[in-house]
Amino acid sequence: MDRPCHPVNDSATRRLRAAALACGVLLLPLALPGCSIFDAPTVQRGNRVTEDQLKEITPGVQTRQDVQALLGSPTNSSTFGDPVxxxxxxxxxxxPGRELLVTDQQTVVVSFDSGGxxxxxxxxxPEEGKPVAMVARETPTPGNDRTLLQALFGNVGRIGPGASLPTSPGAPGAGTGR
Structure with a gap:
């Protein structure tokens, strides 16, 4: 006579599967930051000049109008001296939680003669750039330096007995004496 075959530890197998599923759910957030969907997108800033555009500029031939038609308006121009x-x-x-990461930086300098x-x-x-040292000094401002407690409790006792009554004759409640 054949007997039906039942697993001996059916409840133990279920508990093991549930524990494995719980571990997988708990470990999933640890693996997700490595995925590219959580990586910060790359943002293009400024007017990017390509190599093909640079090849079209011939010194001694093109003028300011030609360069502007080809490359667009410049990001900046020189203040003094020859026009650049x-x-x-x-x-x-x-x-997130970090400084802005610059991955690729480029500066194209176009200088013109007096005729344009x-x-x-x-x-x-970036290798041609020079680091700029920040000055740690602060400009003094007139006034007094107050501590946090002085700022919180500084107005205690400054309010006089008639300060809550309106003083203008057209204000509501003025002249009632109440």
Whole structure:
């Protein structure tokens, strides 16, 4: 006579599967940050000049109008001296809880002569940049320096007995004496 076959530890197998599923659910958030869907997107900033566009600029031939038609308006221009246009661009990523990460930076310098004709075209990378030291000094402001407690309790006792009554004759409740 054949007897039906039943697993001996059916409840133990269920408990083991449930524990494995719980471990998988708990470990899933640890694996997700490595996925690319959580990576910060790359953002293009500024006017990016391509190599093909640079090849079309011939020093001594093109004028300011030609350069502007080809590359667009410059990011910045020189204030003093010979006219120079700067096309500054970078690719950045803003990562949560961290500083802005600059992945690729490029500056194209187009200098013109006094007649407005292109004299020189240079491409500068981050290695040509110079670090700028920040000054730690602060400009003093007039007034007094107050502590937190002085700021919180500074007005205690400054209010006089008639300060809560309106003083203008057209204000509601004025002249009632109440």
């Amino acid at each position: 246009w700067y096309y500054i661009s970078s690719r950045t990523r803003q990562r 004709v292109v004299r020189e075209v240079k491409v500068l990378g």
